[in-house]
Amino acid sequence: MAEKNPTICIIDDNPEDREIFRRYLLQDTRYHYQCYEEETGEEGLALCKRIQPDCILLDYKLPDIDGIEFLAGLVDASGSVPFAVIMLAGLGDEGIALQAMKSGAQDYLVKDEMTPGNLFRAIHNAIERTAMRRSLEKHQQDLEQKNQEIQAFAYALAHDLRAPLRAITGFSQIVEQDYQAVLDADGRHYMENIVHACAQMDRLIDDLLNYTRIEHRAIRFKPVALGYLMQQIVKGMATRINENQATINIAEDLPTVYGDATLINQIFVNLLENALVYHKPGENAQVTISWWEEDESAVICLADNGIGISPKNHEKIFNLFQRLHSDDIYPGTGIGLAIVKKAVDLLDGFVWVESTLGVESKFFVKLPKYVL
Incomplete structure (x- = not known):
């Protein structure tokens, strides 16, 4: 008024x-x-x-x-x-x-x-x-003040959580390694669960911090060569890829897009991580990365041969903490795809999925194409 x-x-x-x-x-x-x-x-x-x-x-x-x-x-x-x-x-x-x-x-x-x-x-x-x-x-x-307060709270919470978590992890590993002889089968099972839960908590804290940082970092728009970026991502994930005996096929003519290199890196790291985690039991993961031009944008498609996603969950999977499977079956924090969605939104792009349950999933990322 x-x-x-x-x-x-x-x-x-x-x-x-x-x-x-x-x-x-x-x-x-x-x-x-x-x-x-x-x-x-x-x-x-x-x-x-x-x-x-x-x-x-x-x-x-x-x-x-x-x-x-x-x-x-x-x-x-x-x-x-x-x-x-x-x-x-x-x-x-x-x-x-x-x-x-x-x-x-x-x-x-x-x-x-x-x-x-x-x-x-x-x-x-x-x-x-x-x-x-x-x-x-x-x-x-x-709103900016509240965002700053949330970010400060997240960092403080992560710091305060990590101190006792490190102690729990360290002592649990000592007990697991040095006292196996005096533990019965149930005791060893319980210690394995504690160590596993500590590792999961550490991943959750890392993912939460990554999600919080996205909204509060300066976004620097510049040309980003996707071909080079994908090569660096695959190189950085070589150990994971080899452990899963996965095959990654990347189109040789990936375009140059206009966006923030750090955010684009987070998008495709999380999508590739997702493809490696959700592969069908007994099958090696196969991922194909292709693209096409649409108006003044580039649509990048990351297709896998994984377990697929039910149509009713195609939008839900991008929500924070949304998980469709228990951690015992497919480990994760439910934050990776939320990071993808947040990063794509900040770049004025779009992300969506098309999937057939039990057959495959195709994730599409539409980003502004760099024009000389």
Whole structure:
């Protein structure tokens, strides 16, 4: 909601016109205005930046600068005019109106045709727009603060969890290795479960931190050669691939996309990890990475010969902590595909899956294609 006593800056070198504006404003029954005045552009700019008004009535023809130059002087770091400006000019200056609107003015009025009614409508719209913008800015600031608090909490929680977890893991491994002779079968089984649970908890903390970091790191858009990136990913995962006796087939002509290399790396690392985990028992994993062009985007397809996903779960699998199988059968934290979805969203892309249960899964990632 707008303030009941909004501030208005009148920037006009004609004292008679300023008097008319003040007299009109006194007739407005909706608001009680706080008016400030200046006669020159430079003094007006300084006034507006100091007062932060709800609305500016700006004469196009000022003694030192014109209205377009005034608007340029108001532009903030984001490249926009942070105030609602109503440009005022004479008859025959219709061309100024279009130029003023392109330069950031909200409205335009002809002085000789001004009435209390059309002035009030323009000012009311300006005040409401200013109130909405300030409300959105405050909401954004509150949201950023909450995000920072969540990130700090996540880091603190991870640090506090890891200290006792390391102790539990270390002592469990000592008992498992050094005291097997004095433990019966049940005791050894329990110790194996403890060590396994510690490892799973450590993976969960790592994945949670990775998910939290995604939203709070600076995103750097640049050309990313997918062919080279995929080779590096496969090289880094060579041990896992060899352990699973998996086959990874990568198209030789993978394109260059436009995005953040770190996020794109996380997308395909998690998708490839997913394919290695969810392969059919008794079969070696086979993964084929292909692509095609669609409009100005590249669609990358990662197809596997795994256990498949039921159609009812095609969207659900991208939710945080969503798991379709127990950890005993297929280990994981339920965060990997959520990281994929979050990273793709941040890159203005799309991700989806097509799958036949018990046969295969195809994950598709659509990203902006880099164009020279």
